[in-house]
Amino acid sequence: MRLARQARGLMGILGLLAGGLLFAMMALTFADVFGRYLFNSPIPGAFELTEIMMGLLIFAGLPLISADEGHVVVSLLDGVLDRRGKWGQALLRNAVGAVVAAMICVVLWEKATTLAGYGDVTAYLRIPKAPVAYAMSALSAVTAAVFAYRMWRHWLLGLYRDEVHSETDSWT
Secondary structure: OHHHHHHHHHHHHHHHHHHHHHHHHHHHHHHHHHHHHHHOOOOOOHHHHHHHHHHHHHHHHHHHHHHOOOOOOOOOOOOOOOHHHHHHHHHHHHHHHHHHHHHHHHHHHHHHHHHHHHOOEOOOOOOEOHHHHHHHHHHHHHHHHHHHHHHHHHHHHHHHOOOOOHHHHOOO
16 A cells, blocks of 8 residues: 555656646747747757757656556457456566566666766757766656556456456556
């Protein structure tokens, strides 16, 4: 119960982070366009800031989408799979998601370490790139943990209930 409460809290924080990033991108774009067309003075470095916020927004949104199983799916096998087949499919889907997210986490961490070693910064605003890559790596680790949790839940649902009910497997 405590773990579920902590997971809901983390999802709430990620939701606020994603919403804040989206709002900041919207406000920055509005101000940049407003300044460019009315005062002939765009915001310096707006493109770099938007790039950084977009990357963070995507990786902050991945755990949220994964927790709600809100991914785009193609249901080619739904008509031919029974409950056990759908249970196995859910296990496989979440296992693959966990492995892929973990691999992304490792690759991003290695890239962040390389960027930190070079002291790489953005071209105009000179913002260090390594902290952004480390943050994206950490968010990928959260996504991998979400997939692993969902896989564990599907395993338990299949063992003890012999069916998968997405309503009972919610983070909220």
